[in-house]
Amino acid sequence: MKYLSKNWLLVSLIFSTPVFSQIDIPMIAQQLPQGASLGFVAKNLHNNQIITGYNASTFMLPASTQKVFTALAAKLTLGDQFQFETSLLTNGKIQNNTLNGDLIIKFTGDPDLTSGQLYTLLAQLKKQNIQKITGNLILDTSIFASHDRGSGWIWNDLTMCFNSPPAAANIDNNCFYVDLDANQSIGENVKFNVPSQFPILVFGQVQVVSNAESGYCQLDAVVHDNNRYQIKGCITRQSKPFGLSFAVQDPDAYAAAIVQRQLNRLGIQFNGNVQIPRQPQKGTLLAQHFSKSLPDLLKKMMKKSDNQIADALFRTIAYQYYKRPATFQLGAMALKNILAKQAGIKFGNSIVADGSGLSRHNLIAPETMLQALEYIEKNEDKLHLLGAFPIAGMDGTISGRGSLIQPPLVKNVIAKTGSLKGVYNLAGFMTNARGERVAFVQFINGYSTGELENKTKRAPLVQFESQIYNKIYAE
Structure with missing residues (x-):
């Protein structure tokens, strides 16, 4: 340790332990399921002081908080008058x-x-x-x-509409639906009905099975060329037709x-x-x-966590910046260069693979995301981005988030969510009890409650978030 500078040691302490407050993050983090990883940092922007930090320099999956970078880069590059x-x-x-x-x-x-x-x-x-x-x-x-998809997108999610390819030709979000009629006798095949407006072909062998067999069933979609889809598997009898949505594979x-x-x-x-x-x-x-202008697109992207808008903007930014056909790799180069040069964000060894956060290749530290939040708040008079963030208990992806829907947090927290399997992230702002604005970044990766039912698996998350954000509010 004698070879380390005092400045380096101070930075290390700030971003690894709660130095400036009584908020005991390791204690609160015990609410999370065993095996979960946490990175957290909160900063009072009024007095420019770190309130608390924990693993804030550790790379983690940002998920859809990545859209904060995309929104900022779009504002700086395309401008409010931009339209597709x-x-x-x-x-x-x-x-x-x-x-x-x-x-x-x-x-x-x-x-x-x-x-x-x-x-x-x-x-x-x-x-x-x-x-x-x-x-x-x-x-x-x-x-x-x-490719019209980013590197690190999970292969077996590619038929899902949230993974629809954000191609140059993008009609109805490159997503379509098929009606399934499973009101058949056990042993018979499900019938498929493709609405006439969709120029695709769906066929398959999905068998109706008894309730006793249902636990061993799943539906799989196999993609063939020319937008042909084969559905396999089994399902219990359903009294009413129901729809399944799929992503277009050849836009x-x-x-x-x-x-x-x-x-x-x-x-x-x-x-x-x-x-x-x-x-x-x-x-x-x-x-x-x-299309609608950039502010409207960004509001929809942030409030609804729209992946299509995010990755369309991601490559459009690169096209405008480099004046050449844009790949996802070029989008990553453009985003990092723009935010480094114009916003002073230090990405270091971070990995950016897309603009939506779908990629499992993205690696961002909480302290890097904090830099973007600080720049947004400091330049709000020019950027006008804060209004695009979801509002706790009111709209967007945190309208019903259990940890934020009670006073004093309801309506008082604005934050972009980031969710993938095992990932529960937040990046945004709150106004504390003294009326001061606080920026915070929460990265939780590896979250699993094992075999718990879906209705209870978020209980540890709600307890963790409720405690830590109420403490930050009162700090």
């Missing part, structure tokens, strides 16, 4: 109710684009008296490159099929081919659709 644009272009001319040339649809990753909005956009062709297209349908998705093919169906519905004749070139396309603008 979906546009119709052509390299031909309109003559005698015919578009003599290709129809180019430029997709830029709009995470809120609906099939209804796309239909309204295509209907602009009809208003220009176009009844026939002689050329090809060209989908320009060149804004993004490589380009999905978008092409929807566009062709909508052109047909509009009575616009098209017999050409579908092309998806790698290079950006140019042409005469025919029509365009804009």
Whole structure:
């Protein structure tokens, strides 16, 4: 120890033990299930003092608190006027109710684009008296490159809608649903009904079994090419049909099929081919659709923890910053460079893999997240980001969080949640009893209650959070 500087020792103590307060984190942490890992730090921003800290320099999974970084980088890079644009272009001319040339649809990753909005956009062709297209349908998705999912996304979650690919062509969140009719006799197969608006194929062999066999059942989705899905497994008899949602696996093919169906519905004749070139396309603008502006997108992303918006912005930031087709790897480079240069955040050996926090490759320390929170609060007059955080007991992902719904915490804590299997994180602010703003970061990883029922597994978490945040409030 004699070789360590006094400054290094002080920093180490601040971020490993509760130096400045009587808040005994190790004692409170005993409320958590055995095996859970905790990283925590809280700072009074009024007097610039660390209130308490515990393992604050330890790398952990940030989960959706990662969206705090994404929101800040988007504000600094894109600006409040930013909107995603979906546009119709052509390299031909309109003559005698015919578009003599290709129809180019430029997709830029709009995470809120609906099939209804796309239909309204295509209907602009009809208003220009176009009844026939002689050329090809060209989908320009060149804004993004490589895989449409981040490294470290769990493979067996990829069919889930919260893992839908945030591709350049993103229609209805790249998610669809299938109705299952399991009101069959034991031994018979479940029937699948795919709503007509979805250009996908679902088939499978799901057998109805007795209640005695139900404990050994599960449903599995096997993905094939051309957006074909095979459902396997077994299920007990269900008296009413129910829906299952799945993520689109081939967004380009999905978008092409929807566009062709909508052109047909509009009575616009098209017999050409579908092309998806790698290079950006140019042409005469025919029509365009804009998403909501950045502040509205960020509010939805933060309040609802919307993964699609987060990762669409993640790569869009990289596209704007580097002026080249964006991969997830380029997004990580851009986010860290922007936040380091413009916000002074020191990432050190942190790992950033995506903008949503879905990746199990992300590694962030609580003290690094705290830097982002401090910058946000200090620059709120320019950023206007605090209003995007969920409010305890009021809205977003902490509207019903058991530990925060009683006074004095209710309405007084704003925080971004972060949840994966075994992960319960919070990053945000509270106003303490003296009216001073406190920033805090809670990373809990490896949380497991074993075989406890779902309705009781959060009880230790509620007890821990209730105690520590009430103590911070009173500190």
